[in-house]
Amino acid sequence: MAKKELKPSQIAAQIEAENAAALEALRKRREKEHRKMEKSKGTNKQVGKSWKNDIGIFVFLSLLGLFMLLPIYIAIVTSIKPVNEIFIMPPRLYAMDPTFDNFKDLFVVANNSWVPFSRNVFNSIFVTVAATVLHVLFACTAGFVLAKCRFPGAKIINKIVVIALLFNSQVTYIMQYIVMAKLGMINTYSALILPLIASSMGLYLMIQSVSTIPDAMIEAAKVDGAGLMRICWGIVMPNSKPAVMTIIIFQFQAAWNSNGGSLVYDEALKTIPTVVQQIAAAGIARQGAIAASAVVLMIPPLAIFIAAQSNVMETMAHAGMKD
Amino acid sequence: MAAETQKKEILLPNERKMSFKERWSYTWHEMKRNKMCYIMLAPFMIFFLVFTIVPVCMSLPIGFTDFDMAHFPPKFVGFQNYYTMFLEDDVFIGAIRTTLIFAIFTGPLSYVLSFFLAWLINELHPVLKTVFTLIFYAPSMAGNIYFVWQLIFSGDTYGYLNAALTSLGITTAAIQWLTDANYVLICVIIVQLWVSMGAGFLAMRAGFQGIDKAMYEAGAIEGISNRWQELIFITIPSMGPQLMFAAVMQIVSAFTVDIVGRSLAGFPSTDYKVHTIMTHAFDYGWIRYEMGYSSAICFVLFLAMLICNNLIGKLLGKYMN
The missing domain is CATH 1.10.3720.10 (MetI-like)
Structure with a gap:
């Protein structure tokens, strides 16, 4: 008798085990059915998708991609062609006897001008680094405040930032020049660096990205007694690393390619793009050197973009405008 | 009636109808409370003002003048x-x-x-x-x-x-x-x-x-x-x-x-x-x-x-x- 009389707890355990077994069986059956369905539908869940279509798209994009890459390819090929090959008729799409003479030439030509080329390289790096660091520091704090704090004027500033996306440096260049002339900034480093800091694009991307961070996180930090500065750099920025990376990349590109030819006239202050433009003014005879300089100038932004590509895509997903 | 008046009183300050003076003192109070926000905003906004807002806004008044960067002040020429x-x-x-x-x-x-x-x-x-x-x-x-x-x-x-x-x-x-x-x-x-x-x-x-x-x-x-x-x-x-x-x-x-x-x-x-x-x-x-x-x-x-x-x-x- 004692054998048959189970304790309530034992009964419960038995029932639980039975239930578990039943659930497991059900789950397996469902999985099987699901797999069957998947098989019958093919691996793609989207309609109208097949590998034939994908190959079509791939071929189409490749052709267009070739068109996009052709000029860059020609620049690279021209840069490694020796002089006698540059003037071959008809022009060839490859170099028969590749050399690095053009790169050497570029250096020699640039070195023979008023100031050593190393000075221009230093200028470019200094301007790029200063503009990028200051822009990122300022845009991060301002972006955080505009996205997460409520204070009189916040709304109107947000609106102005969105409208200011229209007025990039290209459009305001002439007017900026007048302002800088009034402030006595022409022919100084600040004429090259300071206008770059105020790019509204970086601020806009920062605002959009920070506003996706949950308010609760910031409230919790406030309760714990953190100041706004601390919240910004200790909590918000580590959580929006992709956005910070993205504005670094965009700013780097803008600063690296910026040609301050009309803002500084002192040879010792000119950056690489300006010097390259001067060399290029020599015309067709310097074709090889021009191509070489374009290739050299292209490498840093390209390398940085490749390294941080996934960050950029993540940030741009938040870039959208909701009215 | 009593309920209505009570309801009005619970309304937030910025939703309630305020006199001009009251509104300003409230805004001023809010601004002082959020001092830190303005301080953090300032560095970017200064550059933003000088190099984006001012140039864009300035194009209107200078557009009414004859100005060659050498002769100050610019000569007003209307339209x-x-x-x-x-x-x-x-x-x-x-x-x-x-x-x-x-x-x-x-x-x-x-x-x-x-x-x-x-x-x-x-x-x-x-x-x-x-x-x-x-x-x-x-x-x-x-x-x-x-x-x-x-x-x-x-x-x-x-x-x-x-x-x-x-x-x-x-x-x-x-x-x-x-x-x-x-x-x-x-x-x-x-x-x-x-x-x-x-x-x-x-x-x-x-x-x-x-x-x-x-x-x-x-x-x-x-x-x-x-x-x-x-x-x-x-x-x-x-x-x-x-x-x-x-x-x-x-x-x-x-x-x-x-x-x-x-x-x-x-x-x-x-x-x-x-x-x-x-x-x-x-x-x-x-x-x-x-x-x-x-x-x-x-x-x-x-x-x-x-x-x-x-x-x-x-x-x-x-x-x-």
Whole structure:
């Protein structure tokens, strides 16, 4: 008798085990059915998708991609062609006897001008680094405040930032020049660096990205007694690393390619793009050197973009405008 | 009655009707409470004011003057600049036409093209996605590399395009691509399209990536049977914000076409064929130093961009809702 009389707890355990077994069986059956369905539908869940279509798209994009890459390819090929090959008729799409003479030439030509080329390289790096660091520091704090704090004027500033996306440096260049002339900034480093800091694009991307961070996180930090500065750099920025990376990349590109030819006239202050433009003014005879300089100038932004590509895509997903 | 008055009292201060003085003292109180916000905002805003807001706003008053950077103060001439611009300056009228032609190609066409490309790229394998995104974005990242097009469109037989056409037997003599008034516009448009896959394109790519896959499955059940229907009923409506952002980027690049044309076709170009409003402003600003007239041109350009932006915002907003 004692054998048959189970304790309530034992009964419960038995029932639980039975239930578990039943659930497991059900789950397996469902999985099987699901797999069957998947098989019958093919691996793609989207309609109208097949590998034939994908190959079509791939071929189409490749052709267009070739068109996009052709000029860059020609620049690279021209840069490694020796002089006698540059003037071959008809022009060839490859170099028969590749050399690095053009790169050497570029250096020699640039070195023979008023100031050593190393000075221009230093200028470019200094301007790029200063503009990028200051822009990122300022845009991060301002972006955080505009996205997460409520204070009189916040709304109107947000609106102005969105409208200011229209007025990039290209459009305001002439007017900026007048302002800088009034402030006595022409022919100084600040004429090259300071206008770059105020790019509204970086601020806009920062605002959009920070506003996706949950308010609760910031409230919790406030309760714990953190100041706004601390919240910004200790909590918000580590959580929006992709956005910070993205504005670094965009700013780097803008600063690296910026040609301050009309803002500084002192040879010792000119950056690489300006010097390259001067060399290029020599015309067709310097074709090889021009191509070489374009290739050299292209490498840093390209390398940085490749390294941080996934960050950029993540940030741009938040870039959208909701009215 | 008692309940009503009580209800009124619970209303937040900024919802309650306040006298002017009360409102100001409340705002002032809020401003003092949020001092830290302003301090953190200040560094960026100072530069932003000086280098973006002031230049844009200043173009209006300076546009009313005759100003050459040397004689202070600028001489007030009223609407003279605008009068000259629209009634006497034939080159400017031509520039409006050229800008509109460029705007159509690098605006809507490039917009649709970058959307289409982003869509196609999104259908591919993740590795290919990255590769193609890079390929299409590279030209707009590579700074002044569009000089290469000069080698391609070069007017002598050393030019790649002329050499290719001659060897294929299509033409017998070299065509002056960049100086012949018949060809120069189309050449510069091609190059402009080539560099136009910028931030807007990236935003669109990211937008496609962010669409919930479950939406497509739901769509399939609801009876959507091909990719075009998917595009119209699911993809575009859920990409509104990215489309808006890309539109702004496109307006900027469409209205500021200048440097590519100037460096390829020379300045001034044959028959002013690629002479845009921006080029005109550049001409008067940097070469003739007539800053007053140049400011007036810039102001007209700013105004056109703002109006265009508002129109597109309204159009897209209507479509999204």
